[in-house]
Amino acid sequence: MPARPLDTTLVTDLVREATAAPSMHNAQPWRFRHRPGSDTVELRRDAERAMPHADPEGRALHIGCGAALLNLRVAAAGEGLRPGVRLLPDPADPGLLATVHLTGTAGAGPDPAGPADPAELAGLRPAIPLRHTSRFPFTGRRVPEELRAALAEAARAEGADLTFPGLWHLRSVLALVRDAEGRSGSDPGIRADIERWIRTGADVPVTTGDGVPEYAFGPRPYGGAAPVRDFAGRDAPPDRETALFETSPQLALLGTAEDRPADWLRAGQAMERVLLLATREGLASSLTSQALEWPDLRWIVRDPETSMGVVQMVIRLGYGPAGPRTPRRPVEEVLDLA
Numbered sequence: 001m002p003a004r005p006l007d008t009t010l011v012t013d014l015v016r017e018a019t020a021a022p023s024m025h026n027a028q029p030w031r032f033r034h035r036p037g038s039d040t041v042e043l044r045r046d047a048e049r050a051m052p053h054a055d056p057e058g059r060a061l062h063i064g065c066g067a068a069l070l071n072l073r074v075a076a077a078g079e080g081l082r083p084g085v086r087l088l089p090d091p092a093d094p095g096l097l098a099t100v101h102l103t104g105t106a107g108a109g110p111d112p113a114g115p116a117d118p119a120e121l122a123g124l125r126p127a128i129p130l131r132h133t134s135r136f137p138f139t140g141r142r143v144p145e146e147l148r149a150a151l152a153e154a155a156r157a158e159g160a161d162l163t164f165p166g167l168w169h170l171r172s173v174l175a176l177v178r179d180a181e182g183r184s185g186s187d188p189g190i191r192a193d194i195e196r197w198i199r200t201g202a203d204v205p206v207t208t209g210d211g212v213p214e215y216a217f218g219p220r221p222y223g224g225a226a227p228v229r230d231f232a233g234r235d236a237p238p239d240r241e242t243a244l245f246e247t248s249p250q251l252a253l254l255g256t257a258e259d260r261p262a263d264w265l266r267a268g269q270a271m272e273r274v275l276l277l278a279t280r281e282g283l284a285s286s287l288t289s290q291a292l293e294w295p296d297l298r299w300i301v302r303d304p305e306t307s308m309g310v311v312q313m314v315i316r317l318g319y320g321p322a323g324p325r326t327p328r329r330p331v332e333e334v335l336d337l338a
Helices: 008-018 059-078 125-130 145-156 167-186 188-196 261-280 295-301
Strands: 030-034 040-045 084-087 096-101 161-163 250-256 284-287 310-318 335-337
Touching (some): 008 030, 008 059, 008 125, 008 335, 030 059, 040 059, 059 096, 059 125, 084 261, 125 261, 145 250, 167 250, 167 295, 250 261, 261 284, 261 310, 295 310
Antiparallel strands (some): 030 040, 040 096, 084 096, 161 250, 250 310, 284 310
């Protein structure tokens, strides 16, 4: 398919698809910049959307921006382009997370991203608008082994590892998630970070373009335990629906060999590639990052029987409701054309 002309209309369309990516509490901590007439799109962090208590090092911020970067690459590949990516290209400008060259040359620069054949990425494009976080119970149907293998291969294509913990380690991870949920609920700083992004009220869909709206909270877990974050917390309405969540959820651990900002960006791209493939194959998903927000818990989330260096995200997969679409900021608010 011949590529569309790289004008501001195409760049705007690509960035709009990029911003459909998930981010911690749907804070959408990204900005994009394109100079008309150039062949480059810059991805920058939006420090005003950082979470100083829940994410003091900016790891989750980088992961969310990495997910948006993957969406940008997928959308570009779908337009017949072969994007070349450089991560953290300017040490003097830490706010610049990546540059994407849309000249048709893949893998340009010392830190390339993307397969030699962009058709693999382009095939994920239809899943971008369909991927939503589902905080609803999943069925007991197991994800087939061949699909698990394909998801692991998708992570490897982005420089990350994806493993499915065995029963004993799954129980350990769930216990750590519950521990972290309790800690977060009693930590004033983390509660402030969460409450900043909670959106409630009948007019939520009209008045906000970010955060987690009340309609996306999902049901209250029957028995008090679930493998998803409960944004309603102590202030949940008494008539909130309850539901029984799976007792043995299908969790996947996504990790990298090291734990630097570039690794966080790679993890974000790998996470989104896994989520898009899962969506395309009929799976629902949610992200379970609570235990990774506490340094002492994060280390023991890792399975010592694997070669994974550092866990960057816990992904819940299964068959069930896809979850509702959550708000996104207008592209004009996140794209600078100058």
